[in-house]
Amino acid sequence: MAKLITKNEQSISWKELAEGVKAGEIALQQGDTVELKLTTGEIVFMQAVKVSEDGKRVTFVSKDCLATEMPMNEERTNYGGWAESDLRKRLNTEVFNTLPEDLKEVIAITKRRQYVDGKIVECEDKLWIPSEYEIHGREIFAEHVEGEEQFELYKDRRNRMKKVGNNGEDTDWYWCGSPVASNTTSFCSVDGDGDAVGYNASTALAVPLCFEI
Structure with a gap:
């Protein structure tokens, strides 16, 4: 499960998040953070950096970098x-x-x-x-x-x-x-x-x- 961290922390799958965004039920803002857990166990915090005008497409960039250079x-x-x-x-x-x-x-x-x-x-x-x-x-x-x-x-x-x-x-x-x-x-x-x-x-x-x- 991904973890959406805004003002109120909640557990949500990436599929649920994407579907909610496209349906207009979840309105992400710049800086909103989603916790991503890789299959290796590494945790990456993804920040929304761009939201399309219709709100249905969101660009994420990791707050920090991957653990491997x-x-x-x-x-x-x-x-x-x-x-x-x-x-x-x-x-x-x-x-x-x-x-x-x-x-x-x-x-x-x-x-x-x-x-x-x-x-x-x-x-x-x-x-x-x-x-x-x-x-x-x-x-x-x-x-x-x-x-x-x-x-x-x-x-x-x-x-x-x-x-x-x-x-x-x-x-x-x-x-x-x-x-x-x-x-x-x-x-x-x-x-x-x-x-x-x-x-x-x-x-x-x-x-x-x-x-x-």
Whole structure:
């Protein structure tokens, strides 16, 4: 069972949550939190960061990152961007398989778009990580794709700071899905203070979990 944490905590399955949202019976707000328990036993707290205008589609990003750090690519390259990355493949196979069955049934397919070598590349994912623009709301190291918006929650720098797992007090560096435009080896990331940085793609950093229902 998932645990919806708003003003009143209640137990609810992901299927019930998704059906309630689509029926207009559950109105999630930005910042509302749902407790997700992976089949590995790991607990991840998912925050609603975007609600569609009709209220029937909700984007979630984990408050903190997964407990296991991962490289964006095994090789030190950003070739192909997010669409061709090893991390994308790992999230949508290995990590996806650790989700509870009721969540697997209701996760929506999300279309991701970004500039790679001056061209827009698209892919469709169930699990993904946010772009630099969705985190920071401006172009810093990556080129902005028209239509991207900063998640309202991340206008507060404190909400951009994430830990590895949900234990401990120290925040750490984590990946964004955007390749750095000025070189061929790095992806965008966020440091422990919530600021934008770039990092070598082959380095293991923390990984936020994102999906839509």
